[in-house]
Amino acid sequence: xxxxxxxxxxxxxxxxxxxxxxxxxxxxxxxxxxxxxxxxxxxxxxxxxxxxxxxxxxxxxxxxxxxxxxxxxxxxxxxxxxxxxxxxxxxxxxxxxxxxxxxxxxxxxxxxxxxxxxxxxxxxxxxxxxxxxxxxxxxxxxxxxxxxxxxxxxxxxxxxxxxxxxxxxxxxxxxxxxxxxxxxxxxxxxxxxxxxxxxxxxxxxxxxxxxxxxxxxxxxxxxxxxxxxxxxxxxxxxxxxxxxxxxxxxxxxxxxxxxxxxxxxxxxxxxxxxxxxxxxxxxxxxxxxxxxxxx
Amino acid sequence: xxxxxxxxxxxxxxxxxxxxxxxxxxxxxxxxxxxxxxxxxxxxxxxxxxxxxxxxxxxxxxxxxxxxxxxxxxxxxxxxxxxxxxxxxxxxxxxxxxxxxxxxxxxxxxxxxxxxxxxxxxxxxxxxxxxxxxxxxxxxxxxxxxxxxxxxxxxxxxxxxxxxxxxxxxxxxxxxxxxxxxxxxxxxxxxxxxxxxxxxxxxxxxxxxxxxxxxxxxxxxxxxxxxxxxxxxxxxxxxxxxxxxxxxxxxxxxxxxxxxxxxxxxxxxxxxxxxxxxxxxxxxxxxxxxxxxxxxxxxxxxxxxxxxxxxxxxxxxxxxxxxxxxxxxxxxxxxxxxxxxxxxxxxxxxxxxxxxxxxxxxxxxxxxxxxxxxxxxxxxxxxxxxxxxxxxxxxxxxxxxxxxxxxxxxxxxxxxxxxxxxxxxxxxxxxxxxxx
Numbered sequence: 082x083x084x085x086x087x088x089x090x091x092x093x094x095x096x097x098x099x100x101x102x103x104x105x106x107x108x109x110x111x112x113x114x115x116x117x118x119x120x121x122x123x124x125x126x127x128x129x130x131x132x133x134x135x136x137x138x139x140x141x142x143x144x145x146x147x148x149x150x151x152x153x154x155x156x157x158x159x160x161x162x163x164x165x166x167x168x169x170x171x172x173x174x175x176x177x178x179x180x181x182x183x184x185x186x187x188x189x190x191x192x193x194x195x196x197x198x199x200x201x202x203x204x205x206x207x208x209x210x211x212x213x214x215x216x217x218x219x220x221x222x223x224x225x226x227x228x229x230x231x232x233x234x235x236x237x238x239x240x241x242x243x244x245x246x247x248x249x250x251x252x253x254x255x256x257x258x259x260x261x262x263x264x265x266x267x268x269x270x271x272x273x274x275x276x277x278x279x280x281x282x283x284x285x286x287x288x289x290x291x292x293x294x295x296x297x298x299x300x301x302x303x304x305x306x307x308x309x310x311x312x313x314x315x316x317x318x319x320x321x322x323x324x325x326x327x328x329x330x331x332x333x334x335x336x337x338x339x340x341x342x343x344x345x346x347x348x349x350x351x352x353x354x355x356x357x358x359x360x361x362x363x364x365x366x367x368x369x370x371x372x373x374x375x376x
Numbered sequence: 377x378x379x380x381x382x383x384x385x386x387x388x389x390x391x392x393x394x395x396x397x398x399x400x401x402x403x404x405x406x407x408x409x410x411x412x413x414x415x416x417x418x419x420x421x422x423x424x425x426x427x428x429x430x431x432x433x434x435x436x437x438x439x440x441x442x443x444x445x446x447x448x449x450x451x452x453x454x455x456x457x458x459x460x461x462x463x464x465x466x467x468x469x470x471x472x473x474x475x476x477x478x479x480x481x482x483x484x485x486x487x488x489x490x491x492x493x494x495x496x497x498x499x500x501x502x503x504x505x506x507x508x509x510x511x512x513x514x515x516x517x518x519x520x521x522x523x524x525x526x527x528x529x530x531x532x533x534x535x536x537x538x539x540x541x542x543x544x545x546x547x548x549x550x551x552x553x554x555x556x557x558x559x560x561x562x563x564x565x566x567x568x569x570x571x572x573x574x575x576x577x578x579x580x581x582x583x584x585x586x587x588x589x590x591x592x593x594x595x596x597x598x599x600x601x602x603x604x605x606x607x608x609x610x611x612x613x614x615x616x617x618x619x620x621x622x623x624x625x626x627x628x629x630x631x632x633x634x635x636x637x638x639x640x641x642x643x644x645x646x647x648x649x650x651x652x653x654x655x656x657x658x659x660x661x662x663x664x665x666x667x668x669x670x671x672x673x674x675x676x677x678x679x680x681x682x683x684x685x686x687x688x689x690x691x692x693x694x695x696x697x698x699x700x701x702x703x704x705x706x707x708x709x710x711x712x713x714x715x716x717x718x719x720x721x722x723x724x725x726x727x728x729x730x731x732x733x734x735x736x737x738x739x740x741x742x743x744x745x746x747x748x749x750x751x752x753x754x755x756x757x758x759x760x761x762x763x764x765x766x767x768x769x770x771x772x773x774x775x776x777x778x779x780x781x782x783x784x785x786x787x788x789x790x791x792x793x794x795x796x797x798x799x800x801x802x803x804x805x806x807x808x809x810x811x812x
Contacts, residue, residue, distance in 0.1 A: 094413055096808055097387050098436030098528045104485075105514040105527075113503050122385065123485070124509075125493055125501040130384045155410055156389065157382055187433050191414030223433065224528055278534060279467075279722030281541040305526035306518040308549070314525030315539040315721075316532045319429050332425045332534070 085117040086238055089133065089140035089168055092122050093161045094154055094188045094196060095147025098224035099179040106227035107307060115238060122146075134159040136167050142237060143172040144230075148181040148188045149209045150196045162209055165199070169210050174237050175199065175217040178230055183221035183248075184324040200249060204324035219249040223321035228303045229254050248324065250297065258346055259318045260286075260293035262301030263310070269294070272360040273368045278315060282372055286341060290333045291317035294345035298322040378647075381793055383800060385490055387437055388807025390772075392787070392796060393647050402796055404780075405787035407772050412652040415812035419762040424450060424729040424754050427762065428531040431750065434764065434812045437485070439528050440478040440520070441743030442764075444471055445750040448739025450535040453754055454725055457732045466719035467537035469711050472618050473550070474520045475741065476704045476711075478527070480557065481516035482744035483667075483701040484509050486804045487565070487588070491694065494798045497595055512560050519553040522546040535729075537722035544717065551712055558705050565589045565698060573702040577677040579685065582695065589698050596691050605690030605786040605799035611669035612658055612770065614638075614747035615740035618707050619700070622740070624663065625672040628680065633658070635738055635749065640765060646774065652811035655773040655781070656765050664688065664782045665746030665770040666804065667697040690786070690802035697804070730757025743767055745804050766809035 090100070100123045106112060119138050120128045128138045134157035145165060154161050169175055177199045180186035184203055189196040196202075199210040200217055210217070220229050232254060236243050244252045260269070268274070268284040275283025285291035293301075296318050300310045312318055319331045335342040344353050381392045388411060395404040415434050419427055431446045432439030454461040488505040492498045517527040523540050524530040532539045558570045566573050567586040576582060583593055596602055611625040614633055624633050641655040663669075668688065671679035678699065682692040733756060740749045746767030753761040775781040780788060783803055790796050 092388075094411075096433050096436045096439070098433065098439065101436040101513075101528050104510055105517045106510075107514070109510050109514075110507060113506065122388075124489055124506045125385070130389060131382055157384075187418060187430060188413050190418045224436065277722060277724060278539040279537055279541055279720060281543075300526075306514070306521035308518055309521045309525050311525040311530060311532070314521075314523065314530070314532055315541055316525050316530060319531070321529075327426065327429055329426060330423050331429050 085115060086141040087117045087119045087139055088142045088144060088234070089119050089138060089172070090121045090144040090146065091133065091161070091165055091168065092156065093145060093147030093149045093165065093182065095179070095181055097122065097146075099146045102224035103178075103227050103230060105306060106231050108231055112231060112234065116234060131157045133157070134164055136164070140168050140171065141173050142234070143168045143175045145175065145177050145182040145199055146179055148185045148196045148198060150192065151209060165210060169199075169213045173216065175210070175213055176230070176233055177217060177219045178225040180221045180223045180321055180326050183219040184326070186223065187327060201324060204248070214249070217249060218243060218245065218251060220254070221250065221322045221324075221326075222298065223326065226300070226303060226305065229299075246297070250322070254299050255297040255322065257297070257299045257302055258294055259296045259298045259300045259310075259312065260345065263293055263312045265312060268368060270360070271363075271365055271368050272357055273365070280371070281315065282368075285312060285315075285317040286334065288334050289317045290331055292320035292343075293318035295343050296320045296323055379793060381797065383797055383805075386801070386805040386807050387435065387809065390805060390807055391649065392800060393649070394787075394793065394796060400792045402787055402790045404777055405784050405796065406646045406774055407653070407783060408646045408649040408651045409653040409807055409811045410650060411807065411811045413812060416762050416764060419759050422759050424752070424757050424759060425534070427752070427759060428534060431764070432529050432531060435806060435809045436528050437482055438478060438743045438745065438748075438806065438809065440475060440524075440530070441741050441748050442750070443531055443533055444475055445739045445741045445748050446752075447471075447533045447535055448741060449737040449750040449752045450729065450739075451737070452739060453729060453732065453735045453737035453752065454535065456737060457735045459726045461536065461725050462723045463537050464719040464721070464723060466715055466717070467721055469715050470523050470538050470540065470542070470721070471533050473708055473711055474524050476618050476708050477516040477520050479744040480701055480704055481513040482804075483697055484512040487698060490804065491801050492592065494801045495592065495595060496599060496794065498592070508560065508564055512557060515553050515557055519550045522550050534722065536725045537720065539722065541721050542717070547712060547715060547717075551709070554705060554709050554712070561702055561705065566702070570702055570706055573699065574706050576699075577681070579678060579682045579695075582678065589695070593691060593695065601795060601798065602686055602691045603689050604790055604795055605693065605802055606687040607664055607782045607785045608662055609688050610661060610663045611672045612663035612665050612747060613669050613673045613742065614665070614749055615742040617670065617742035618711070619670065619703055620674040623673040624658070625669070628672070628675075630673055630675070635740065638749070638765065640763070651774075653772055653774065654765070654769050655775075656769045657773070662773060662775060662779075662781045663770060665767045666693070667700040667746075668693045669746060670700065670742065671696040690799050693802045728757065729754055732757070745806055745809070746770060764812050766806065766812070768803070768806045768810040771803045772805060772810060
């Protein structure tokens with residue numbers, strides 16, 4: 082029997098959201114069988130944070146949750162950056178879970194320039210652990226989807242090659258847009274906007290600030306908590322897998338000459354405008370009324 | 377002698393700085409929270425509604441409570457500016473449901489992963505208790521997702537209501553999940569029908585029952601720990617919640633609360649350590665918040681009975697928290713039945729927040745660990761100042777030898793460090809919330 086890969090989960094500047102998201106993994110049972118979690122911040126593990134900070138633990142896979150700063154954020158009395166460096170050097174693979182570990186996330190804003198993700202600060206590749214880029218995988222999202230992490234861990238265990246995009250995200254997970262699979266797609270096709278929150282009808286791209294059409298992620302392909310997603314429920318996508326998260330004015334669509342300032346990924350403005358012109362020229366009663374209304 | 381004990385798995389870490397006598401008993405205790413992230417500062421100058429996405433990220437385990445506190449603070453901005461804001465009973469019910477389910481997942485995690493391992497005889501957590509928690513917590517998250525899209529970190533509630541528009545399909549699935557959660561409670565924590573747990577009024581009966589909760593309580597008794605962890609016997613509940621209204625209890629005397637009487641002080645260093653926990657008091661006094669406080673304000677017969685015998689000891693705190701779990705599950709079923717889907721989910725506020733010149737708003741909710749309050753100052757729709765007071769700040773605020781805080785008082789006089797860690801954990805400490 083080959084030994085189980087040892088996973089060490091280390092937290093930098095974080096809210097613990099990724100740790101709790103991971104607790105929802107539908108295959109947690111299997112992961113606990115296949116991997117040896119030497120340290121995790123939520124469930125009991127063989128090694129305490131003190132042992133981790135004293136660098137007494139062996140780890141094959143280092144999971145980093147949270148942003149990093151060179152000085153001023155300690156775990157068990159030792160700078161997290163120093164702990165992270167130690168294990169980063171020795172681990173075979175590094176997985177950054179969540180937007181904070183990937184790009185600095187929300188917390189980078191409290192001290193810009195000093196707080197970064199492991200490889201990136203926003204989209205600039207100048208994170209504190211940048212030298213370990215060759216073995217690092219980013220799983221941004223706020224929080225990470227448990228299935229994305231499970232995929233990555235199991236691909237590593239099975240010695241499968243994980244193709245990454247230019248921001249070090251696995252393409253099989255982030256090669257989609259959040260828009261793909263959204264239940265509101267038909268409204269997007271025919272340019273029928275949601276005139277208000279709280280309706281299952283209408284697309285949230287035009288007024289409510291939905292970033293789904295230009296955000297990389299498989300939220301509507303691998304559903305959240307196995308049943309839903311923000312956009313399916315009626316909340317606009319806030320772009321939490323991207324390096325500019327959180328961009329400002331999240332709940333309104335920024336427009337230029339009354340068209341959305343950011344267009345669906347890769348769609349030229351002219352193509353978009355042509356399509357809008359055509360779609361808007363027709364009125365489609367079925368899409369313009371509530372779904373369950375009579376007649 | 378001075379002892380420093382690091383406590384982890386409390387949503388981060390804290391250090392107990394204990395001053396002990398020759399026999400190891402604790403003369404005085406101070407608590408250090410080393411981390412600081414600057415959430416309140418990050419919120420400044422942002423668009424008001426962006427707070428809906430930012431404040432949940434204070435905390436991965438109770439982020440939803442932060443979302444609801446933000447929504448309430450913004451809604452109170454409307455009222456304070458003289459506008460009438462309408463929220464449908466349906467939207468209120470949905471918010472209450474998702475909030476209650478977040479509390480339930482927290483209580484399961486706390487019991488099996490945080491508290492149990494600190495009790496001698498239960499230290500070894502095997503995969504089976506991780507899997508009980510996993511099952512219960514992921515079911516709660518799934519039920520929330522049916523309404524709110526995902527858990528953790530949804531921002532589906534907004535001033536004026538909720539963004540979702542569920543059908544009976546979602547409500548029926550939530551109902552099934554509530555049923556399964558009740559099943560876990562009945563087969564693991566307290567082996568009797570949920571309805572019986574909820575109406576149980578006798579502490580003896582609880583001690584004699586079967587299940588992980590009574591087993592733990594008997595263990596605590598056999599360790600002679602049943603009176604450990606007593607504090608000031610003063611309780612505060614700042615938010616109205618699913619089980620009852622706000623209020624405070626001085627021993628068993630119940631009265632109303634005035635949010636203006638909350639005072640907040642900036643943190644000070646502890647014995648040379650940087651410390652980032654604010655000090656929070658009500659009219660100058662420390663008050664305990666959380667499930668025990670809620671049960672005391674509700675005059676819960678079983679919890680009152682336990683308090684008569686054991687005072688506000690950790691044992692009473694534990695029973696109050698786990699029985700609250702059962703009560704929430706039962707109450708959620710009722711709320712779910714009462715939802716009228718024909719009501720609107722969202723009623724657009726009369727004006728935009730940016731139309732209001734300058735206004736202050738206050739929102740209080742009951743989170744898993746107790747009262748959570750957000751105060752926001754808006755200027756033309758932008759956040760001028762944001763202030764968050766969390767339950768753990770109430771319970772863990774540091775005082776002096778003469779006037780110790782809630783957890784400090786509970787720790788002073790304990791026989792040893794092991795007992796200290798148990799009592800400390802009985803408060804369900806949240807490090808990230810304490811030092812946003």
